Amino acid sequence: MTSWFSKLNPTPSFPPYTGPYKVGSTHVEIPVAELESPATSPAPKPDLSTVAFRVFYPCQQDSQQRGVRWIPSPQREYVGAYARFLGANNAFAHIFSVVPQLLYYISIPVHHNAEILEPTTNSKRWPVMFFSHGLGGSRNAYSHICGSLASHGIVVVAPDHRDGSAPISFVRTPGAPQKLKKVDYLRVPHQASTEVYEARDEQLRIRLWELGLIHDALLKIDTRVALSNIAEDQAHHNMLVQFSNKLDIHTPGSIAWTGHSFGAATMIQFTKSIFYRQDSTTPSTYRPLYVPSPNTPLTQQITSTSPLTLLDLWALPLQSPSTTWLKSQPMPCYTPGGPGGSTLLSILSEAFYKWSTNLQQTLSILSAPQKSDSSVLGAHIFYPTSSAHLSQSDFGTLFPWVTTKVFGVKEPQRVMKLNVRAILQLLRDAGVEVADTSAADMEVDGLGGEKTGVDKILLTTEGHAIRDWISLRSDDLKDVANGGKVEGGPLEAAVETEVLGEVARDKGSL
Structure with a gap:
């Protein structure tokens, strides 16, 4: 009977996570004054x-706590901001403007402030991943991919970037947490220019500064240093204490770094800024966006073995003249003696695969140095067919009828599962202990949902081993890398609805 009534419920909902663990979630907001920035550069302007x-x-x-509202508080402000962000011609704007009441009740299927499970890994610590959102995103906008990874035994930290990339965000005031400072969305053109590069550089400065502080916060949390959590729903909870001595964040290279679109660009800039930190040998033309102090835990954390996953990398922010030198440096994994591309995963949507300019820039960024030994492995690069930019965010999962009708996405939930499977296998190959992928997720006939172990077939480059999961080998991309054109990509000047997908004005509306 409950199942029958759920089918009548018009409120969009998430499918259940498929890993063996239940998922808890908590919101954290810590005063900067209680943290130590690993950077020598001053704090950003805002x-x-x-x-x-x-x-x-x-x-x-046995956790039974309620879920978390997908639209954060204050909900009316967030819904209004999303409607403004999307614009009247976008397919999703119709949902946000006509049925906002339904959006208020969308719940992330986690257990709010639940007690963390004792780690089941050999180290007795859970592996940790940072996940950086793109334009139009927030700490909640990728909840399904983050929760899916957590259900396989990963602690996923999703920052709320206050750089003007979210439709709206709020900063609480330490000592007066009810007093909110609003950060509105910053509209920046998507065509390259000096002004655009300067604006994106400033946003990246904020993002990298935030990531450094959050890393320091995790170190303090794990070592049981008392911190104030002034998030709205944490006034009467002390949730941070339970994470002490349970996070695998002290071993160099142990933290995984993941991001979507602008978030993927953020993770490249962050890891390379630390790995190739400025010293007396760097050219004077290089104006770094983030300069970490030497011998800090963060500089020791980023190594050639650090796992890095890039979902629909948006390459324009990495083309700034200020950071040309850093862009010219190979990805850390290609350092002599490093693992090569075995720890580097790029998953494109079909839409971004067909965006020739961005694809060429992506290949240039991810390629092994030309002088590398022929035995050096290149990055894992894949795309699911019939997928859109929004397929890697919650919007593709929550609103499948929109993604199917407007963007031509097929099997949006399966596309999300393929992304999760690939990330999990990258971590396994990097020596990270994560739970098995179920036979159901691996689409193994006749085995039901029993465990099957590793999922190596997903990262193979031998043909197209998985249905609608395309491996991009260097031979496949030769023409594109040499400047060949690929037709049908999203408008290069219209990445405005990054997290939500391509603009719909050329495809009709609901």
Whole structure:
């Protein structure tokens, strides 16, 4: 009977996570004054008195706490901001403007403030991943991919970037947490120009500064240093203490770094800024966006073995003249003696695969140095067919009828599962302990949902081993890398609805 009524419920909902663990989640907002920035560079211009992030984690199997509202509080402000961000011609704007009440009740299927599960890994610590959102995103906008990874035994930290990339965000005031400072969306053109590069550089400065502070926060949390959590729903909870001595964040190279679109560009800039930190040998033309102090835990954390996953990398922010030298440096994994591209995963949507300019820039960024030994492995690069930019965010999962009708996406939930499977296998190959992928997710006939172990077939480059999952080998991309044109990509000047997908004005509306 409950199942029958759920089918009548018009409120969009998420499918259940498929890993073996239940998922807990908590919202964290910590005053900057209680943290130590690993950077020698000054704080960015905006007066940001806190850093905020959501944590997804494996929780006790008997957890019964309620879920988390997908639209954060204050909900009316967020819904209005999304409607403005999308614009009247976008397919999703119809949903946000006509049925906002339904959006208020969308719930992330996690257990709010649940007790963390004791780690089942050999190290007795859970592996940790940072996940950086793109334009139009937030700490909640990628909850399904973050929660899916957490259900396989990963603590996923999703920052709320206050750089003007979210439709709206709020900064609480330490000492007066009910007082909110609003950060509105910053509209920046998507065509390259000096002004555009300067604006994106400033946003990246904020993002990298936030990531450094959040890393420091995790170190303090794990070592049981008392921190104030002034997030709205944490006034009477002390959730941070339970994470002490349970996070695998001290071993160099142990943290995984993941991002979508602008978030993927953020993770490249962050890891390379630390790995190739400025010293006396760097050219004077290089104006770094982030300069970490030497011998800090963060500089020791980023190594050639650090796992890095890039979902629909948006390459324009990495083309800034200020950071040309950094862009010219190979990805850290290609350092002599490093693992090569075995720890580097790029998953494109078909839409971004067909965007020739961005694809050429992506290949240039991810390629092994030309002088590399022929035995050096290149990056894992894949795309699911009939997928859109929004397929890697919650919007593709929550609103499948929109993604199918407007963007031509087929099997949106399966596309999300393919992304999760690939990330999990990248981590396994990097020596990270994560739970098995189920036979159901691996689409193994006749085995039901029993465990099957590793999922190596997903990262193979031998033909197209998985249905609608295309491996991009260097031979496949030769023409594109040499400047060949690929037709049918999204408008290069219209990445405005990044997280939500391509603009719909050329495809009709609902």
